[in-house]
Amino acid sequence: MSKDFRLLVKNAKxxxxxxxxxxxxxxxxxxxxxxxIENASLVIGKDGLLKAVGxxxxxxxxxxxxxxxxxxxxxxxCVTPGLIDAHTHPVWAGDRVHEFAMKLAGATYMxxxxxxxxxxxxxxHTRQASEAELLASLKQRLLRMLRTxxxxxxxxxxxxxxxxxxxxxxxxxxxxxxxxxxxISSTYCGAHSVPKGKTAAEAMDDIINxxxxxxxxxxxxxxxxxxxxxxxxxxxxxxxECTRAILQAGKDMGLQINFHGDELHPMNSxxxxxxxxxxxxxxxEEVTDNGIAAMARAKSSAILLPTTAYILRLKQPxxxxxxxxxxxxALGSDFNPNAYCCSMPMVMHLACVNMKMSMKEALAAATIxxxxxxxxxxxxxxxxxxxxxxxxxxxxxxxxxxIYQFGGHQELIKFVIVxxxxx
Ligand code: NIG
Ligand code: FE
Numbered sequence: 248m249s250k251d252f253r254l255l256v257k258n259a260k261x262x263x264x265x266x267x268x269x270x271x272x273x274x275x276x277x278x279x280x281x282x283x284i285e286n287a288s289l290v291i292g293k294d295g296l297l298k299a300v301g302x303x304x305x306x307x308x309x310x311x312x313x314x315x316x317x318x319x320x321x322x323x324x325c326v327t328p329g330l331i332d333a334h335t336h337p338v339w340a341g342d343r344v345h346e347f348a349m350k351l352a353g354a355t356y357m358x359x360x361x362x363x364x365x366x367x368x369x370x371x372h373t374r375q376a377s378e379a380e381l382l383a384s385l386k387q388r389l390l391r392m393l394r395t396x397x398x399x400x401x402x403x404x405x406x407x408x409x410x411x412x413x414x415x416x417x418x419x420x421x422x423x424x425x426x427x428x429x430x431i432s433s434t435y436c437g438a439h440s441v442p443k444g445k446t447a448a449e450a451m452d453d454i455i456n457x458x459x460x461x462x463x464x465x466x467x468x469x470x471x472x473x474x475x476x477x478x479x480x481x482x483x484x485x486x487x488e489c490t491r492a493i494l495q496a497g498k499d500m501g502l503q504i505n506f507h508g509d510e511l512h513p514m515n516s517x518x519x520x521x522x523x524x525x526x527x528x529x530x531x532e533e534v535t536d537n538g539i540a541a542m543a544r545a546k547s548s549a550i551l552l553p554t555t556a557y558i559l560r561l562k563q564p565x566x567x568x569x570x571x572x573x574x575x576x577a578l579g580s581d582f583n584p585n586a587y588c589c590s591m592p593m594v595m596h597l598a599c600v601n602m603k604m605s606m607k608e609a610l611a612a613a614t615i616x617x618x619x620x621x622x623x624x625x626x627x628x629x630x631x632x633x634x635x636x637x638x639x640x641x642x643x644x645x646x647x648x649x650i651y652q653f654g655g656h657q658e659l660i661k662f663v664i665v666x667x668x669x670x
Contacts, residue, residue, distance in 0.1 A: 253667035259321035291636030295666025329398025329637030331617035334579025341372025373406035405436030521545035553597035
Protein backbone atom coordinates (compact mmCIF):
# COMPACT_ATOMS: atom_id res chain seq x y z
CA MET A 248 0.00 0.00 0.00
CA SER A 249 1.33 3.41 -0.88
CA LYS A 250 2.63 5.42 2.06
CA ASP A 251 1.81 9.02 2.91
CA PHE A 252 5.38 10.35 3.17
CA ARG A 253 8.84 9.32 2.04
CA LEU A 254 10.92 9.74 5.19
CA LEU A 255 10.61 10.36 8.91
CA VAL A 256 13.82 11.12 10.81
CA LYS A 257 12.83 10.98 14.45
CA ASN A 258 14.26 11.96 17.76
CA ALA A 259 17.56 13.52 16.62
CA LYS A 260 19.69 15.03 19.37
CA UNK A 261 20.34 18.16 17.28
CA UNK A 262 19.00 19.35 13.95
CA UNK A 263 20.93 22.21 12.36
CA UNK A 264 18.49 24.18 10.25
CA UNK A 265 21.15 26.78 9.29
CA UNK A 266 18.54 29.47 8.56
CA UNK A 267 14.86 29.81 9.34
CA UNK A 268 13.44 32.93 7.76
CA UNK A 269 13.84 32.18 4.08
CA UNK A 270 17.20 34.01 3.94
CA UNK A 271 18.94 33.48 0.61
CA UNK A 272 22.38 33.90 2.18
CA UNK A 273 23.96 34.72 5.53
CA UNK A 274 26.57 37.40 6.20
CA UNK A 275 28.48 38.80 9.17
CA UNK A 276 27.02 38.05 12.60
CA UNK A 277 24.09 36.10 11.10
CA UNK A 278 26.58 33.35 10.33
CA UNK A 279 27.31 33.00 14.06
CA UNK A 280 23.63 32.50 14.79
CA UNK A 281 22.71 29.58 12.60
CA UNK A 282 19.64 27.85 13.99
CA UNK A 283 20.09 24.58 15.89
CA ILE A 284 17.18 22.77 17.57
CA GLU A 285 17.54 20.05 20.17
CA ASN A 286 15.48 16.82 20.25
CA ALA A 287 13.78 17.20 16.90
CA SER A 288 12.21 15.18 14.11
CA LEU A 289 11.64 15.93 10.44
CA VAL A 290 9.48 14.67 7.59
CA ILE A 291 10.18 14.59 3.84
CA GLY A 292 7.35 14.08 1.36
CA LYS A 293 7.10 11.89 -1.71
CA ASP A 294 7.96 14.94 -3.84
CA GLY A 295 11.37 15.00 -2.08
CA LEU A 296 10.62 18.27 -0.27
CA LEU A 297 10.85 18.95 3.45
CA LYS A 298 7.34 18.97 4.92
CA ALA A 299 8.03 19.65 8.59
CA VAL A 300 10.84 19.99 11.09
CA GLY A 301 10.52 20.72 14.79
CA UNK A 302 10.49 19.39 18.35
CA UNK A 303 9.75 15.65 18.62
CA UNK A 304 6.38 16.12 20.37
CA UNK A 305 5.06 18.56 17.80
CA UNK A 306 6.01 16.35 14.85
CA UNK A 307 4.58 13.28 16.65
CA UNK A 308 1.18 14.90 17.07
CA UNK A 309 1.17 16.59 13.65
CA UNK A 310 1.85 13.26 11.88
CA UNK A 311 -0.07 10.92 14.18
CA UNK A 312 -1.41 8.03 12.12
CA UNK A 313 0.64 8.95 9.01
CA UNK A 314 2.70 6.29 7.20
CA UNK A 315 6.29 6.64 5.97
CA UNK A 316 8.28 4.70 3.36
CA UNK A 317 11.37 4.92 5.60
CA UNK A 318 11.79 5.73 9.28
CA UNK A 319 15.21 6.52 10.73
CA UNK A 320 15.55 6.53 14.49
CA UNK A 321 18.18 9.24 14.96
CA UNK A 322 18.42 8.97 18.77
CA UNK A 323 21.79 10.32 19.85
CA UNK A 324 22.54 11.56 16.34
CA CYS A 325 22.63 14.96 14.61
CA VAL A 326 21.16 16.17 11.32
CA THR A 327 22.60 18.92 9.12
CA PRO A 328 21.57 20.14 5.67
CA GLY A 329 23.29 18.32 2.79
CA LEU A 330 26.69 19.93 2.12
CA ILE A 331 27.20 21.97 -1.04
CA ASP A 332 30.54 22.02 -2.81
CA ALA A 333 30.65 25.30 -4.74
CA HIS A 334 33.74 24.70 -6.92
CA THR A 335 35.10 21.51 -8.49
CA HIS A 336 36.89 20.29 -11.63
CA PRO A 337 35.87 16.62 -11.51
CA VAL A 338 36.02 15.56 -15.20
CA TRP A 339 39.51 14.62 -16.33
CA ALA A 340 41.89 11.81 -17.17
CA GLY A 341 45.48 11.34 -15.98
CA ASP A 342 46.26 12.31 -12.38
CA ARG A 343 49.23 14.53 -11.47
CA VAL A 344 50.73 12.67 -8.56
CA HIS A 345 54.21 13.25 -10.09
CA GLU A 346 53.68 17.02 -9.87
CA PHE A 347 52.85 16.81 -6.18
CA ALA A 348 56.44 15.68 -5.60
CA MET A 349 57.71 18.62 -7.70
CA LYS A 350 55.64 21.08 -5.70
CA LEU A 351 56.79 19.60 -2.40
CA ALA A 352 60.34 20.10 -3.65
CA GLY A 353 59.61 23.81 -4.14
CA ALA A 354 58.21 24.31 -7.68
CA THR A 355 55.37 26.84 -7.82
CA TYR A 356 52.02 26.23 -9.54
CA MET A 357 52.97 28.59 -12.39
CA UNK A 358 56.42 27.08 -12.83
CA UNK A 359 54.86 23.65 -13.34
CA UNK A 360 52.23 25.14 -15.68
CA UNK A 361 54.77 27.07 -17.77
CA UNK A 362 56.92 23.95 -18.10
CA UNK A 363 53.98 22.33 -19.93
CA UNK A 364 52.58 20.50 -16.91
CA UNK A 365 49.61 21.43 -14.77
CA UNK A 366 46.44 22.11 -16.71
CA UNK A 367 48.27 21.36 -20.04
CA UNK A 368 49.11 17.83 -18.86
CA UNK A 369 45.50 17.17 -17.92
CA UNK A 370 44.23 18.68 -21.19
CA UNK A 371 46.32 16.23 -23.24
CA HIS A 372 44.96 13.22 -21.36
CA THR A 373 41.39 14.48 -21.29
CA ARG A 374 41.35 15.14 -25.03
CA GLN A 375 42.39 11.52 -25.63
CA ALA A 376 39.94 9.97 -23.16
CA SER A 377 36.64 8.55 -24.36
CA GLU A 378 33.32 9.79 -23.05
CA ALA A 379 32.80 6.42 -21.32
CA GLU A 380 36.16 6.65 -19.51
CA LEU A 381 35.48 10.20 -18.36
CA LEU A 382 31.99 9.27 -17.20
CA ALA A 383 33.22 6.28 -15.20
CA SER A 384 35.84 8.30 -13.31
CA LEU A 385 33.47 11.23 -12.82
CA LYS A 386 30.86 8.95 -11.28
CA GLN A 387 33.41 7.43 -8.91
CA ARG A 388 34.45 10.91 -7.75
CA LEU A 389 30.88 12.13 -7.32
CA LEU A 390 29.98 9.03 -5.30
CA ARG A 391 32.97 9.68 -3.11
CA MET A 392 31.72 13.24 -2.57
CA LEU A 393 28.25 11.94 -1.69
CA ARG A 394 29.75 9.65 0.93
CA THR A 395 31.27 12.65 2.69
CA UNK A 396 27.96 14.50 2.72
CA UNK A 397 27.96 16.54 -0.49
CA UNK A 398 24.47 16.53 -1.98
CA UNK A 399 24.91 19.39 -4.51
CA UNK A 400 28.14 20.10 -6.38
CA UNK A 401 29.33 22.57 -9.00
CA UNK A 402 31.17 20.77 -11.84
CA UNK A 403 33.36 22.58 -14.38
CA UNK A 404 34.58 21.68 -17.84
CA UNK A 405 37.92 23.25 -18.81
CA UNK A 406 40.37 20.48 -19.71
CA UNK A 407 39.49 20.55 -23.40
CA UNK A 408 40.18 24.15 -24.41
CA UNK A 409 38.63 23.40 -27.81
CA UNK A 410 35.05 22.82 -28.82
CA UNK A 411 34.85 19.04 -29.11
CA UNK A 412 36.49 18.20 -25.79
CA UNK A 413 34.65 20.95 -23.92
CA UNK A 414 31.34 19.62 -25.29
CA UNK A 415 32.45 16.07 -24.42
CA UNK A 416 33.10 17.13 -20.82
CA UNK A 417 29.80 18.98 -20.49
CA UNK A 418 27.94 16.00 -21.99
CA UNK A 419 29.57 13.72 -19.43
CA UNK A 420 28.47 16.06 -16.63
CA UNK A 421 24.95 16.02 -18.11
CA UNK A 422 24.94 12.21 -18.12
CA UNK A 423 26.10 12.06 -14.49
CA UNK A 424 23.35 14.49 -13.55
CA UNK A 425 20.80 12.04 -14.95
CA UNK A 426 22.39 8.86 -13.57
CA UNK A 427 23.33 9.85 -10.00
CA UNK A 428 21.31 11.23 -7.09
CA UNK A 429 23.80 14.05 -6.36
CA UNK A 430 22.65 17.49 -7.56
CA ILE A 431 24.89 19.21 -10.13
CA SER A 432 25.37 22.81 -11.26
CA SER A 433 27.43 22.72 -14.47
CA THR A 434 29.96 25.29 -15.59
CA TYR A 435 31.51 25.96 -18.97
CA CYS A 436 35.17 26.77 -18.24
CA GLY A 437 36.63 26.81 -21.77
CA ALA A 438 38.79 29.74 -20.62
CA HIS A 439 40.58 27.66 -17.97
CA SER A 440 43.92 28.13 -19.74
CA VAL A 441 45.31 29.39 -23.05
CA PRO A 442 45.76 26.32 -25.28
CA LYS A 443 49.29 25.59 -26.51
CA GLY A 444 50.02 27.35 -29.80
CA LYS A 445 47.43 30.11 -29.30
CA THR A 446 47.52 33.61 -27.85
CA ALA A 447 44.98 34.64 -25.22
CA ALA A 448 43.28 36.89 -27.81
CA GLU A 449 42.96 33.97 -30.26
CA ALA A 450 41.63 31.71 -27.52
CA MET A 451 39.11 34.37 -26.48
CA ASP A 452 37.94 34.72 -30.06
CA ASP A 453 37.45 30.94 -30.36
CA ILE A 454 35.52 30.84 -27.07
CA ILE A 455 33.20 33.72 -27.92
CA ASN A 456 32.67 33.06 -31.63
CA UNK A 457 32.88 29.26 -31.85
CA UNK A 458 32.48 27.44 -28.53
CA UNK A 459 29.80 29.59 -26.92
CA UNK A 460 27.76 29.56 -30.13
CA UNK A 461 27.92 25.77 -30.20
CA UNK A 462 26.79 25.60 -26.58
CA UNK A 463 23.93 27.97 -27.32
CA UNK A 464 22.77 25.75 -30.17
CA UNK A 465 22.99 22.60 -28.04
CA UNK A 466 21.22 24.27 -25.12
CA UNK A 467 18.39 25.51 -27.32
CA UNK A 468 17.89 21.96 -28.69
CA UNK A 469 17.79 20.64 -25.11
CA UNK A 470 20.92 18.51 -25.70
CA UNK A 471 22.92 20.23 -22.96
CA UNK A 472 22.16 22.15 -19.85
CA UNK A 473 24.82 24.62 -18.68
CA UNK A 474 24.36 26.89 -15.66
CA UNK A 475 27.50 28.99 -15.27
CA UNK A 476 30.42 30.53 -17.16
CA UNK A 477 33.97 30.59 -15.77
CA UNK A 478 37.34 32.12 -16.76
CA UNK A 479 40.74 31.77 -15.07
CA UNK A 480 41.54 35.49 -14.68
CA UNK A 481 45.28 35.41 -13.95
CA UNK A 482 48.60 36.88 -15.06
CA UNK A 483 49.84 34.77 -17.97
CA UNK A 484 46.37 33.25 -18.52
CA UNK A 485 43.40 35.59 -19.27
CA UNK A 486 43.84 39.26 -18.39
CA UNK A 487 41.06 41.51 -17.14
CA GLU A 488 39.87 42.62 -20.56
CA CYS A 489 39.74 39.12 -22.06
CA THR A 490 37.98 37.94 -18.90
CA ARG A 491 35.41 40.74 -19.14
CA ALA A 492 34.63 39.96 -22.80
CA ILE A 493 34.20 36.20 -22.23
CA LEU A 494 32.10 36.59 -19.08
CA GLN A 495 29.89 39.20 -20.75
CA ALA A 496 29.34 36.92 -23.76
CA GLY A 497 28.33 34.11 -21.42
CA LYS A 498 26.04 36.37 -19.43
CA ASP A 499 24.39 37.55 -22.66
CA MET A 500 23.36 33.97 -23.36
CA GLY A 501 21.90 33.52 -19.89
CA LEU A 502 24.78 31.87 -18.00
CA GLN A 503 25.53 32.86 -14.40
CA ILE A 504 28.98 34.38 -13.89
CA ASN A 505 31.15 32.33 -11.54
CA PHE A 506 34.89 32.68 -12.18
CA HIS A 507 38.46 32.22 -10.87
CA GLY A 508 40.07 35.49 -9.80
CA ASP A 509 42.81 37.15 -7.77
CA GLU A 510 44.41 33.79 -6.96
CA LEU A 511 48.14 34.17 -7.62
CA HIS A 512 48.31 37.90 -8.42
CA PRO A 513 46.05 40.85 -7.65
CA MET A 514 44.15 41.30 -10.93
CA ASN A 515 41.16 43.45 -9.84
CA SER A 516 39.05 40.37 -10.58
CA UNK A 517 36.81 41.08 -7.59
CA UNK A 518 36.11 44.60 -8.84
CA UNK A 519 35.35 43.24 -12.31
CA UNK A 520 33.07 40.57 -10.91
CA UNK A 521 31.14 43.13 -8.91
CA UNK A 522 30.79 45.35 -11.97
CA UNK A 523 29.40 42.43 -14.03
CA UNK A 524 27.18 41.37 -11.11
CA UNK A 525 28.90 38.00 -10.92
CA UNK A 526 27.12 35.52 -8.72
CA UNK A 527 30.48 34.21 -7.49
CA UNK A 528 34.23 34.72 -7.65
CA UNK A 529 36.55 31.94 -6.49
CA UNK A 530 39.98 31.90 -4.80
CA UNK A 531 40.65 35.59 -3.97
CA GLU A 532 43.92 34.97 -2.11
CA GLU A 533 45.16 38.30 -3.57
CA VAL A 534 41.96 40.35 -3.38
CA THR A 535 42.29 44.07 -2.50
CA ASP A 536 40.31 46.05 0.08
CA ASN A 537 38.45 47.75 -2.77
CA GLY A 538 37.63 44.38 -4.25
CA ILE A 539 36.21 43.18 -0.94
CA ALA A 540 34.04 46.29 -0.59
CA ALA A 541 32.83 45.99 -4.18
CA MET A 542 31.85 42.33 -3.72
CA ALA A 543 29.92 43.13 -0.54
CA ARG A 544 28.00 45.91 -2.31
CA ALA A 545 27.25 43.84 -5.41
CA LYS A 546 26.33 40.67 -3.44
CA SER A 547 28.86 38.73 -5.47
CA SER A 548 29.74 35.76 -3.28
CA ALA A 549 33.33 34.74 -2.51
CA ILE A 550 33.99 31.01 -2.94
CA LEU A 551 37.02 30.29 -0.76
CA LEU A 552 39.05 27.16 -1.43
CA PRO A 553 41.17 26.21 1.57
CA THR A 554 42.68 23.15 -0.13
CA THR A 555 44.42 25.21 -2.82
CA ALA A 556 46.10 27.62 -0.43
CA TYR A 557 47.10 24.62 1.70
CA ILE A 558 48.57 22.48 -1.09
CA LEU A 559 50.27 25.33 -2.95
CA ARG A 560 51.38 27.01 0.28
CA LEU A 561 49.78 30.25 -0.87
CA LYS A 562 48.80 33.00 1.47
CA GLN A 563 45.40 32.26 2.96
CA PRO A 564 42.33 34.03 1.55
CA UNK A 565 41.30 36.88 3.88
CA UNK A 566 38.16 35.19 5.15
CA UNK A 567 37.91 37.34 8.29
CA UNK A 568 38.19 40.63 6.37
CA UNK A 569 35.55 39.43 3.91
CA UNK A 570 33.21 38.31 6.70
CA UNK A 571 33.67 41.60 8.54
CA UNK A 572 32.92 43.54 5.36
CA UNK A 573 29.66 41.63 4.80
CA UNK A 574 30.77 39.55 1.82
CA UNK A 575 28.72 36.39 1.22
CA UNK A 576 31.39 33.75 1.93
CA ALA A 577 30.99 30.22 0.50
CA LEU A 578 33.33 27.21 0.45
CA GLY A 579 34.39 24.69 -2.20
CA SER A 580 36.77 21.75 -2.39
CA ASP A 581 38.32 22.82 -5.73
CA PHE A 582 38.64 19.07 -6.42
CA ASN A 583 41.06 18.85 -9.40
CA PRO A 584 44.34 17.05 -10.21
CA ASN A 585 46.22 19.73 -8.27
CA ALA A 586 44.00 19.64 -5.16
CA TYR A 587 42.80 16.05 -4.83
CA CYS A 588 40.20 16.49 -2.12
CA CYS A 589 36.55 15.42 -2.43
CA SER A 590 35.57 16.08 1.16
CA MET A 591 33.68 19.14 2.37
CA PRO A 592 34.19 18.18 6.05
CA MET A 593 37.96 18.43 5.41
CA VAL A 594 37.42 21.75 3.62
CA MET A 595 35.44 23.15 6.56
CA HIS A 596 38.11 21.95 8.97
CA LEU A 597 40.85 23.72 6.97
CA ALA A 598 38.68 26.85 6.70
CA CYS A 599 38.42 26.96 10.48
CA VAL A 600 42.05 26.20 11.30
CA ASN A 601 43.82 28.07 8.49
CA MET A 602 41.36 30.82 7.54
CA LYS A 603 40.13 31.43 11.10
CA MET A 604 36.46 30.87 10.40
CA SER A 605 34.23 29.61 13.23
CA MET A 606 32.51 26.24 12.83
CA LYS A 607 29.12 27.94 12.40
CA GLU A 608 30.52 30.24 9.71
CA ALA A 609 32.07 27.27 7.93
CA LEU A 610 28.80 25.33 7.95
CA ALA A 611 26.82 28.32 6.66
CA ALA A 612 29.49 28.79 3.96
CA ALA A 613 29.21 25.11 2.93
CA THR A 614 25.39 25.14 2.85
CA ILE A 615 23.23 28.24 2.35
CA UNK A 616 25.98 30.49 0.97
CA UNK A 617 27.31 27.80 -1.35
CA UNK A 618 23.73 27.35 -2.59
CA UNK A 619 23.54 31.12 -3.20
CA UNK A 620 26.78 31.04 -5.21
CA UNK A 621 25.09 28.57 -7.58
CA UNK A 622 21.79 30.48 -7.75
CA UNK A 623 20.03 27.71 -5.81
CA UNK A 624 19.44 29.07 -2.33
CA UNK A 625 15.66 29.24 -2.85
CA UNK A 626 15.62 25.41 -3.01
CA UNK A 627 18.81 24.23 -1.28
CA UNK A 628 21.16 24.98 1.61
CA UNK A 629 18.95 24.91 4.73
CA UNK A 630 16.33 22.74 6.41
CA UNK A 631 13.24 24.84 5.75
CA UNK A 632 9.79 23.64 4.75
CA UNK A 633 9.39 23.31 0.96
CA UNK A 634 13.12 23.15 0.29
CA UNK A 635 14.67 19.98 -1.11
CA UNK A 636 15.01 17.22 1.51
CA UNK A 637 18.82 16.82 1.41
CA UNK A 638 20.41 15.86 4.72
CA UNK A 639 23.44 14.44 6.44
CA UNK A 640 22.89 12.32 9.58
CA UNK A 641 25.87 12.11 11.91
CA UNK A 642 26.66 9.43 14.42
CA UNK A 643 27.50 11.95 17.13
CA UNK A 644 25.53 13.94 19.65
CA UNK A 645 26.97 17.34 18.64
CA UNK A 646 26.94 18.51 15.03
CA UNK A 647 30.38 20.13 15.35
CA UNK A 648 31.96 16.66 15.06
CA UNK A 649 31.46 17.08 11.30
CA ILE A 650 34.21 19.73 11.34
CA TYR A 651 36.18 18.78 14.44
CA GLN A 652 37.04 15.28 13.18
CA PHE A 653 39.90 15.41 10.70
CA GLY A 654 39.32 12.67 8.11
CA GLY A 655 37.80 9.22 8.49
CA HIS A 656 34.31 10.60 8.05
CA GLN A 657 32.85 7.32 6.83
CA GLU A 658 32.46 6.30 10.50
CA LEU A 659 30.83 9.58 11.43
CA ILE A 660 28.47 10.07 8.50
CA LYS A 661 25.76 7.49 9.07
CA PHE A 662 23.31 8.46 6.30
CA VAL A 663 23.30 10.85 3.37
CA ILE A 664 19.81 11.71 2.15
CA VAL A 665 18.90 13.29 -1.20
CA UNK A 666 15.25 14.25 -1.82
CA UNK A 667 14.26 12.06 1.11
CA UNK A 668 16.04 8.96 -0.24
CA UNK A 669 18.95 7.31 1.56
CA UNK A 670 21.80 7.24 -1.03
O1 NIG B 1 40.97 26.29 -9.20
N1 NIG B 1 43.34 27.93 -10.86
C1 NIG B 1 42.86 27.33 -11.81
N2 NIG B 1 42.20 26.18 -11.77
C2 NIG B 1 42.24 25.17 -10.78
C3 NIG B 1 43.42 24.29 -10.94
C4 NIG B 1 43.22 23.38 -12.06
C5 NIG B 1 44.40 22.49 -12.32
O2 NIG B 1 45.50 22.77 -11.85
O3 NIG B 1 44.17 21.49 -13.02
C6 NIG B 1 42.03 25.73 -9.40
O4 NIG B 1 42.86 25.59 -8.51
FE1 FE C 1 39.31 25.90 -9.79
